Amino acid sequence: MLSNNGTSRDGFSSKFGVIAAIAGSAVGLGNIWRFPYVAGENGGGAFLLLYFACVIGIGIPVMMSELIIGRRAQSNAYGSFRKLAPRSGWPVIGILGILSAFVILAFYSTVAGWTLEYIVQSVSGNLQGKSNDELKGVFEGFISHPWRPLLWQGVFMFLTAFIVFFGVQKGIEKASKIMMPLLLLLVVALCVRSLTLPGGAEGIKFYLNPDFSKITWDVVLKAMGQAAFSLSIGMGALITYGSYIQKNNRLTNTAFQITIADTSIAFLSGLIVFPAIFAYGISPTEGPGLAFIVFPAIFAQMPAGTFFAIAFFILLAIASLTSTISVLEVFVAFLAEETKLSRKKATAVGAISIAVVGVFCTLSFGVMGDVKIFGKTVFDLFDYSSANILLPLGALLIVLFTGWFLGRKNVKDEITNGGVLKGRLFLLFLFIIRFIAPVVIIIVFLKSLGLINF
Numbered sequence: 001m002l003s004n005n006g007t008s009r010d011g012f013s014s015k016f017g018v019i020a021a022i023a024g025s026a027v028g029l030g031n032i033w034r035f036p037y038v039a040g041e042n043g044g045g046a047f048l049l050l051y052f053a054c055v056i057g058i059g060i061p062v063m064m065s066e067l068i069i070g071r072r073a074q075s076n077a078y079g080s081f082r083k084l085a086p087r088s089g090w091p092v093i094g095i096l097g098i099l100s101a102f103v104i105l106a107f108y109s110t111v112a113g114w115t116l117e118y119i120v121q122s123v124s125g126n127l128q129g130k131s132n133d134e135l136k137g138v139f140e141g142f143i144s145h146p147w148r149p150l151l152w153q154g155v156f157m158f159l160t161a162f163i164v165f166f167g168v169q170k171g172i173e174k175a176s177k178i179m180m181p182l183l184l185l186l187v188v189a190l191c192v193r194s195l196t197l198p199g200g201a202e203g204i205k206f207y208l209n210p211d212f213s214k215i216t217w218d219v220v221l222k223a224m225g226q227a228a229f230s231l232s233i234g235m236g237a238l239i240t241y242g243s244y245i246q247k248n249n250r251l252t253n254t255a256f257q258i259t260i261a262d263t264s265i266a267f268l269s270g271l272i273v274f275p276a277i278f279a280y281g282i283s284p285t286e287g288p289g290l291a292f293i294v295f296p297a298i299f300a301q302m303p304a305g306t307f308f309a310i311a312f313f314i315l316l317a318i319a320s321l322t323s324t325i326s327v328l329e330v331f332v333a334f335l336a337e338e339t340k341l342s343r344k345k346a347t348a349v350g351a352i353s354i355a356v357v358g359v360f361c362t363l364s365f366g367v368m369g370d371v372k373i374f375g376k377t378v379f380d381l382f383d384y385s386s387a388n389i390l391l392p393l394g395a396l397l398i399v400l401f402t403g404w405f406l407g408r409k410n411v412k413d414e415i416t417n418g419g420v421l422k423g424r425l426f427l428l429f430l431f432i433i434r435f436i437a438p439v440v441i442i443i444v445f446l447k448s449l450g451l452i453n454f
């Protein structure tokens with residue numbers, strides 16, 4: 001269990017455990033639910049290119065920065081800055097991260113709850129043989145139901161809290177180790193299926209043939225937000241997990257491996273969704289419901305569809321769970337290390353308070369559908385602002401901190417494991433986190449807000 005005295009801190013026990021846990025955090029609804037719907041709304045192929053660019057130019061450097069900060073400080077997302085930069089303003093990054101965790105988990109648990117409903121729907125054979133319109137009806141009927149989505153959201157928050165409750169090694173690492181390899185297998189199987197659908201070629205074109213006229217600064221911002229969201233960066237989840245990584249782990253390799261795993265799964269998810277959309281005549285701009293209409297449509301018309309549907313929604317629920325535990329862990333590690341609460345009490349406080357806010361997100365598809373803030377429902381506002389504002393802002397501050405404040409020696413020490421490794425990419429990394437990443441994030445922010453013109 002986690003202890004506050006710094007001597008027997010809990011942590012990940014093996015290299016594979018580290019990869020599984022961090023990849024577990026990264027791979028989730030962001031890849032399979034959010035990526036296709038945002039890519040579909042923002043031009044397909046052009047979005048994909050921008051997304052890749054953000055993953056490489058911003059994603060990897062920020063991920064490394066977070067792991068460096070966490071492992072250096074051996075503390076939570078707030079405590080790490082307090083330790084490394086005492087009596088300064090930097091710990092505000094931790095506060096921002098905790099706010100992001102709150103906002104993300106509140107709406108993420110809504111969608112994670114949907115996956116549970118769809119497991120039940122699949123098991124009961126309810127989705128089989130239905131037309132697209134009927135499937136859309138099932139989805140809309142469910143999300144606007146007065147209590148069913150709330151029930152599932154509650155169940156999901158409970159499952160998340162249950163795993164976090166048992167601590168890092170016993171809970172998070174063990175869960176991820178079993179779940180991750182299974183997930184990849186199923187995604188690949190579905191990919192094969194979708195790519196062989198008659199009429200899917202149009203979708204492959206939409207997805208892989210960039211139409212550059214679709215690129216606007218708003219699309220760039222959304223690609224950046226999606227990259228940050230999908231890689232779990234910008235809020236301290238990877239600072240927290242970084243603090244559980246052993247000193248001999250090669251952080252650069254870890255960051256690359258996780259980024260490749262996460263980006264591949266998002267890419268494959270697009271390869272499943274877009275051919276199917278075009279084969280079945282569904283609109284790519286369907287919005288947050290996209291995955292919950294397209295995937296059932298694939299299963300409804302495929303042999304052994306019920307079996308694949310059950311496997312898929314279980315997979316999606318598990319992938320979501322390995323992500324939600326990392327989000328809740330940010331808040332719990334903070335409470336357990338910075339306040340007098342025990343880890344168990346911290347878990348309860350965190351999960352319950354987030355669940356309460358989450359209710360409003362879930363109800364925005366039903367009774368609270370007319371409640372709009374800045375022209376968006378609560379769900380849309382949380383989804384939009386976390387990915388496109390909070391995470392990029394957090395990412396910006398994190399690279400600035402690592403590049404300009406943490407000190408060359410500290411950074412090099414973490415990258416080379418105290419001089420054991422060569423750290424060939426060190427100077428490139430330093431250049432990117434000092435100049436490229438911050439400048440790009442700032443320009444994209446200002447441009448998409450219309451604050452600068454050139």
Ligand code: PHE
Nearest residue numbers: 026028029030031229230232
């Ligand atoms: N990366 C997760 C996903 O793709 C979501 C997440 C965001 C998790 C931020 C932690 C921090 O589903």
